[in-house]
Structure formats: structure tokens, C-alpha cells
Amino acid sequence: MSDAGSPAAYRTAYDASLSDPEAFWGAAASAIDWVTPPTRVLDDTDPPFYRWYPDGELNVCVNAVDRHVAAGRGDQPAIHYDSPVTGTKATITYAALLARVRAVAGGLRGLGVEKGDRVVIYMPMVPEAVIAMLACARIGAIHSVVFGGFAPQELAARIDDAAPKVVLSASCGVEPSRIVPYKPFLDEAIRRSDHKPERCVVLQRGQQRAELGERDIDWRDFESGEAALAGADPVTVAATDPLYILYTSGTTGKPKGIYRDSGGYAVALRWSMENIYDVRPGETMFTASDVGWVVGHSYIVYAPLLTGATTVLYEGKPIGTPDAGAFWRVISEYDAVALFTAPTAFRAIKKEDSTASKVADYDLSGFRALYLAGERLDPDTYEWASRALGVPVIDNWWQTETGWPIAANPKGLELLPIKAGSPSVAVPGYDVRVLDGSGEPVPAGVEGAICIKLPMPPGTLPTLWHDDERYVSSYLSAYPGYYLTGDGGYIDEDGYLFVMGRTDDVLNVAGHRLSTGSIEAALAGHEAVAECAVIGVRDELKGQVPRALVVLKSGIDGDAEGERIRTELVARVRAEVGAVAALHQVDIVAGLPKTRSGKILRKTMREMADGGSPAVPATIEDASVLDALGPVLRGS
């Protein structure tokens, strides 16, 4: 379908996708095997809600696994599991993957899981996590993977919202410096949640076994039991049925359940593999992220497998497992044509091996491109990575909500000139506009709110799980007819997009999206805290790190007790939100700057902490509070 290599391929595809989306996405749908091929491509009868392939029916697991076995790829590796933190490697062929997915799907059936039921997956980067996702898809159950770095409170919030019948988990995760016990976190989350899952299946790992309770089943028994031996055949679902719910952070403490449909997602991901990522059937893609994030859902699991490509499941870090050459080793060992990770991983590698000396230790002759996303790709990191690897370094900008890139350099279609600091151009299907406060498009080069004109392409969120109202109020009500991305930026004269950062209070720490609200809720739960605010400040390695400003209750002596309280607050955030929140700096202050209506001026504080001199909003209640904070924020 693509005109790869032709100089106008991108422009042709982009124009076609906007002028006749139904023809464009109707053609793309032919790369998917349908049980009932769609006769309609887009249902736009109920704006602002849109549905892709409204009468199509399929099974996503069949598309990701069975059909490749049927087409003769049974002996091809589907997954290379590579775990330097446990010293384990394993290759799972498509045929073996099918057998295991069938069994786990059968096991789930045996536990009473039916089409439409939810299954929470709280697991580290082990093959069973991927198998679990595909097994859910096989029987039409809706998975909700929760990142293993989240602590019980975050997990409990997701369990309550998704109301899973079953939770699939593991005894522990393995971080370079410690074992992370998952099972106690799971037990604590269930203790806190109102909804109680019926059963928990626990993968016992050699590094640390877990004690099992009445609700729990050992994964080994589960995967070898009678129901698993019987296996499960695929269940046909509507293209519009949910494949998964993936929770992401907003500004409040209540995570948003992104609803991902089945048909649109399968079509979009399949299309993106060849046209954006330039990865073809039989080739290997190495995405160094985590299955708990959207990058992991889309480009560790679904897109490579939908394509009949091979994916790498890497349980390790860019550095320290054992060194800064780890990614190059994996690329050469599995002959990966593409690496996809977050810029922070490259900043970590650069810090450790500034001359990229370790690249020379490996044969990277089959490696064609590096893709970076999850946070802004700063020009320094871009230049360093380009020099180190000698392949195109492609920034791509997207979000959990969209499920696949909004802006990228569409290498598979045509590699456009790269501009450092820009994720290049809008991807076919996305009508990206930059709007001012009154909803008018701004001229080239002028910053504003980055929005996408509705309808968005297939694969993007059709709504939030159980919450159409919040979907509309969070994303669609600011500018009717447009989806608000929450990012600010501009488009230059050549149509290149520059994404400058969030316009709301969402944090991005080492490519991990976190909510100020969750961290503030953890702080506010401490008995000494009267009020608090969390801001994301610039960090050389992680892009951003949270910083907390806390006002103590009256009568508490900050001088005498400050040290103890600060230590307790750091520990509290780690215990409630998770280690990934990486909160290390807590300042005890006399007051927080607010508007007259009581809104805390986080953005103003953030700009001051980053060394800027922001204009003081006219609506400030008491400017002296902000003045007093100046030296604290600027560290002077």
C-alpha cells in the first residue's frame, strides 16, 4: 500500500488521509484478517463520538498470533525475552506462543472470565505478561495492565475503576539494585480497594517467591490445569469492543481509563509499522520500555506481533545491566532493525559512555533507525545519538490516549529532512492544529495549544472507560470540534511541529507520565501537612523530576521537625505512588501562591524553579507569598 521511497509518498498519503479518510482507512483495513469485514469505515453519526469500522468483527489475538502460524511463520521467533537482571534468555516462536496463549486463555475461561470481563495484569517484563495480554484478547476479555513500578494506592484506584474478575501478577519484579515484591503490593491494593477480584494468579519467580492466600493460584498450576489443557478458541468481538483499558495520569489523583477499541487499533498499528517505523514482517523490533506503558502495549506487544515481526522483551536498563553497551548488545544479538525507547535512556547512556565507545563492540550492520518518544527529544541528545549510531534518529510525539504517533518522521513512507527539536510532521490521519485561547489557529511559529481536529484516526481513544462525560470535559470541551492534547507548541513554516511541554500539571519523569494530584494526595495524607503543591522541574537525566512545596499545620515547628517530616514525606510518596515518582526534594514553605479563586500557581512556580522570570498573573491573591518563595524555588 505504501509508496516507500517515493519522494512525495508522505504528502500523498497525508492528503489522502484527510481528504477521504474512509477510503484511506478502508484500504488500510485490508491488512487485518476480519471475521466480518467492515462494510462501513467510519461512524460519524454521533459527534463528538466517532467509531471506526462499526460493523466489522475480528479477534486481535488471531491477528497477532494464529494467522502467522497459519501463514507458515510458526518457527519464526515471536518474542526474544532477554533479562540481564535475572540472567535469563528465551526465544518463543509463533507456534509456541500460540500454544501458551491458548492455554492461558483456557485457564482464564476456567476461572469464569468471559467476553467483556476485565482482567488486571500487574507484572514485570516477563513473557507471561505478554501471553496474558494476548490470552485476554483471545477470549474477548479486556485487559488492564498496571505498571509494576506503581505502589498499592495507584493499583487500588485502577482495580476499583476496572473492577476485574481476575488479577494476573507475579511474586516479584527485579530491579538492578533490589527485588521488588509485587505480591504484598497486590494484597495491600486489594485490601484498600472496594472492588475485590475473585482470583489472583501469581507467577512465582525464583528470585523471591510469594506466600499465596485463599484467593491465589500458582501460575504453574493455572497454565497446566485442566482448563488450560483444553485451551480456548478465539472469540469474535466487534471492532468497537474494547481490547484494553490503560490508565494514565491526568492532573487529578484519579487516573483516566483510556478505552482502546479492537479494530481501529489493529489497523492503525499494522499501518504504522511499515509506514512510520519501517519494520516489515519477519524483521525484529526492539522497544525498550515496559508493557505497563502505552509504548509497551503498542510497540513491544501488539504492533510487532500484528505484523508478523519479532519483538524483544527486555527486562533490564540502558545502563548498569551490566553497562552502557546493553542496548547495542541486544540489537546485534537479535539483529534488530529498529530500536524504540525514551530520550532519557539515551541521556543515561551518554552520561556513562560519553564517547559511545561501546557501540564499536557490536555488529550493528542490520540496524536502520532509532525512534525516541515519551518526552521531548532535546537537540543535544538528538545530536549525540545521531553521531553515536550513524542512523536516522526519529523523534515521535504521541500519548497514551492516541495509542500511536500523532507526529513523526514517516520513515517507512519517506524519510523527510530531520529538524532537531521537532518530531517532524503530522502523521496521516491526524489533522493537527495549534490554537490560541479563543480557538483561532495561530500563525506559523507562534505557540499555542496543540489540538487535533475530530475525528481522530483509528486506534485513538473513542472515549474513557465508563465515563463519556469525563472524556468530553477533559479533551473535547475546550475547543469544540477538536481534541485537546494538553501539550503546547508551534508549527513552523515548513509544517514541522515543535512540542514544548504540557500546558497542564501532568509530570513527565524519565518518560513516565505521573499526576501532580496523586503525589499531592500522598503528601496531604501526612498529619503535619496543611497544604502542598507539586511541580515538575527540569532535570538533566530524567527530563523532569517532581518537587514538593509543603505548608505545615500551625503549631508544628518546621525548624525542629522539618528534617523528620521531609524524610517521612519522601517515603510516603514512594509507598503510595511508587518509586518511579522519584520525589527527592521537599521544601517546607510559609505559604503557596494562589489566584483569588484559590488555584495554586504551579506553572508560575515551575517557571521560576527552572530559572525563568514568569509574569505574575494579575489574578494573584497575594504577590508577597510568591516573592517569598523566589529564593527557595531558585535555590538562591
Ligand code: COA
Ligand atoms: N517495578 C518496580 N520498580 C521500578 C520499576 C518497575 N517496573 N521501574 C522502575 N522502578 C523503580 C526503580 O528501581 C527506581 O527505584 P529506586 O529509587 O529505588 O532506585 C525508581 O523506580 C525510579 O526508576 P527509573 O525512573 O527507572 O529511574 P532510574 O534512576 O532507576 O533509571 C533510567 C533511570 C533513565 C535508566 C530509566 O528511567 C530508564 O531506563 N528509562 C527508560 C525510559 C522508559 O522506559 N520510559 C518508559 C516510556 S517509553
Ligand code: AMP
Ligand atoms: P504518555 O501518555 O505517557 O505517552 O505521555 C504523553 C506525553 O508525553 C505527551 O502529552 C507529551 O507531553 C510527552 N511526550 C511524549 N512524546 C513526546 C515527544 N516526542 N516530544 C515531546 N513530548 C512528548
